[in-house]
Amino acid sequence: MAGTSDQRLDSGIRAKTKDERAVTLSDSEGSLENVAAAADGATRRPRAEVKKSPEPEVMYCVNHPHTETLIRCARCLDPICPKCQVRTPVGIKCKKCASVGRPEVYIARPQHILYGLLVGLPLAIIAGALVARLGFLLVFILSAPVGGLIGETMGRVARKRGRIMQLLAAGCIVVGALLAPVTVLVVIGGIGALGMMTLGSYLVWLGLSSILYVVLASGAAIAALR
Numbered sequence: 001m002a003g004t005s006d007q008r009l010d011s012g013i014r015a016k017t018k019d020e021r022a023v024t025l026s027d028s029e030g031s032l033e034n035v036a037a038a039a040d041g042a043t044r045r046p047r048a049e050v051k052k053s054p055e056p057e058v059m060y061c062v063n064h065p066h067t068e069t070l071i072r073c074a075r076c077l078d079p080i081c082p083k084c085q086v087r088t089p090v091g092i093k094c095k096k097c098a099s100v101g102r103p104e105v106y107i108a109r110p111q112h113i114l115y116g117l118l119v120g121l122p123l124a125i126i127a128g129a130l131v132a133r134l135g136f137l138l139v140f141i142l143s144a145p146v147g148g149l150i151g152e153t154m155g156r157v158a159r160k161r162g163r164i165m166q167l168l169a170a171g172c173i174v175v176g177a178l179l180a181p182v183t184v185l186v187v188i189g190g191i192g193a194l195g196m197m198t199l200g201s202y203l204v205w206l207g208l209s210s211i212l213y214v215v216l217a218s219g220a221a222i223a224a225l226r
């Protein structure tokens with residue numbers, strides 16, 4: 001008789017705790033732990049372990065073995081001291097991983113430079129030849145858009161941007177402007193016509209417009225490839 005009432009009481013507690021557990025599931029860990037403690041010890045233990053927050057582990061920098069740190073590289077997980085930390089958009093990284101994680105678009109290899117050159121130089125020669133024939137005002141208005149277009153086209157063809165492509169575009173614009181008079185002469189009069197060109201006629205052909213053009217266009221190209 002006593003045994004059955006005990007069992008009933010026991011099952012009543014179990015039923016209640018089950019209900020309470022369902023209700024308090026989204027509550028704070030403390031009340032959930034109390035309910036779990038009333039039920040039995042087996043379910044309580046893992047919860048208590050999860051709740052316990054681990055002590056911050058003191059590590060030593062991989063590059064400076066005597067410097068303590070709490071920070072790990074977001075990529076390779078090496079402990080790194082403040083001197084060795086590089087802030088990146090995806091977290092703090094070590095110097096090695098920060099350079100590896102650099103966007104691919106900024107790493108121009110020889111073939112990309114070649115693609116850029118093959119597109120950029122002809123465009124720059126054509127632009128130089130046309131712009132030098134225009135008046136100062138038109139050069140002033142058109143140079144930046146033309147330079148931006150050259151830079152953008154080179155960037156799209158090579159699929160690269162950044163420092164190297166900027167230098168390449170500016171170089172193409174300068175060389176293109178310098179080659180433009182020679183190219184025009186050869187296109188019109190053939191290779192033999194080059195003999196007629198003197199330094200004086202070359203400089204007259206270039207004129208101040210070309211200098212203005214080169215400055216404005218290369219600036220715009222550099223901005224386009226940033």
Ligand SMILES: [Zn+2]
Pocket residue numbers: 073074075076077078093094095096097098
């Ligand atoms: Zn790393």
Ligand SMILES: [Zn+2]
Pocket residue numbers: 061062063064067080081082083084
């Ligand atoms: Zn360090």
